[in-house]
Amino acid sequence: xxxxxxxxxxxxxxxxxxxxxxxxxxxxxxxxxxxxxxxxxxxxxxxxxxxxxxxxxxxxxxxxxxxxxxxxxxxxxxxxxxxxxxxxxxxxxxxxxxxxxxxxxxxxxxxxxxxxxxxxxxxxxxxxxxxxxxxxxxxxxxxxxxxxxxxxxxxxxxxxxxxxxxxxxxxxxxxxxxxxxxxxxxxxxxxxxxxxxxxxxxxxxxxxxxxxxxxxxxxxxxxxxxxxxxxxxxxxxxxxxxxxxxxxxxxxxxxxxxxxxxxxxxxxxxxxxxxxxxxxxxxxx
Numbered sequence: 001x002x003x004x005x006x007x008x009x010x011x012x013x014x015x016x017x018x019x020x021x022x023x024x025x026x027x028x029x030x031x032x033x034x035x036x037x038x039x040x041x042x043x044x045x046x047x048x049x050x051x052x053x054x055x056x057x058x059x060x061x062x063x064x065x066x067x068x069x070x071x072x073x074x075x076x077x078x079x080x081x082x083x084x085x086x087x088x089x090x091x092x093x094x095x096x097x098x099x100x101x102x103x104x105x106x107x108x109x110x111x112x113x114x115x116x117x118x119x120x121x122x123x124x125x126x127x128x129x130x131x132x133x134x135x136x137x138x139x140x141x142x143x144x145x146x147x148x149x150x151x152x153x154x155x156x157x158x159x160x161x162x163x164x165x166x167x168x169x170x171x172x173x174x175x176x177x178x179x180x181x182x183x184x185x186x187x188x189x190x191x192x193x194x195x196x197x198x199x200x201x202x203x204x205x206x207x208x209x210x211x212x213x214x215x216x217x218x219x220x221x222x223x224x225x226x227x228x229x230x231x232x233x234x235x236x237x238x239x240x241x242x243x244x245x246x247x248x249x250x251x252x253x254x255x256x257x258x259x260x261x262x263x264x265x266x267x268x269x270x271x272x273x274x275x276x277x278x279x280x281x282x283x284x285x
Contacts, residue, residue: 078236
């Protein structure tokens with residue numbers, strides 16, 4: 001685990017020459033251009049955005065687009081739905097994925113390789129192709145248009161990557177530690193929750209962040225599987241601001257900026273765990 005942290009720290013603090021740093025800065029500025037365009041548009045009035053001589057930055061900035069978001073009860077409900085669904089997806093993905101990764105890493109049984117192969121093949125199938133099957137299964141189970149339907153659907157797509165990531169990390173845990181826990185009388189379940197999971201906290205956080213972002217940014221499943229009162233923010237924004245032949249781009253950009261902040265804050269707070277978890281999974285896998 002310490003080797004993984006060393007690699008993570010090396011990625012956070014790369015040693016680059018001056019030309020390398022200049023090139024990296026230019027790439028970063030290019031990558032931030034869409035963010036600047038979104039932010040500048042959010043502070044503009046609608047007539048300024050659609051003007052022929054559209055300014056590159058807000059000449060007469062306004063906050064009316066941001067105020068409008070918080071005065072829209074439907075969007076606030078969509079925001080709450082996104083938090084519920086994304087958090088549920090992250091928790092379920094980490095719990096189920098962690099158990100499966102522990103099983104695939106530390107136990108030998110028939111069909112083990114077939115399960116991993118199926119996970120790999122599943123990643124190659126576009127989500128849109130599975131939408132009809134999921135719709136019919138959730139409808140038969142009486143779960144359609146509920147939070148549960150969205151959480152289960154998102155988890156089916158996050159689970160393969162979560163399992164592969166955590167399995168790579170768990171592979172690096174010496175079997176001697178697990179044998180010592182067995183000698184001390186711990187059951188397999190207790191060993192997993194009291195020994196294995198505490199040792200792979202960066203990987204669990206990384207997997208949870210990935211699952212949370214998947215649930216937060218999805219549009220297709222939220223439009224199809226959720227009812228009007230359960231739709232998440234991407235679906236709410238699409239229906240509120242984009243209509244045939246017209247779109248309120250400043251209000252949409254302001255809403256997008258507001259809804260991007262939670263992910264940005266989470267990523268900034270947990271970026272060290274995120275890089276360390278990815279590095280550990282890559283090295284040990």
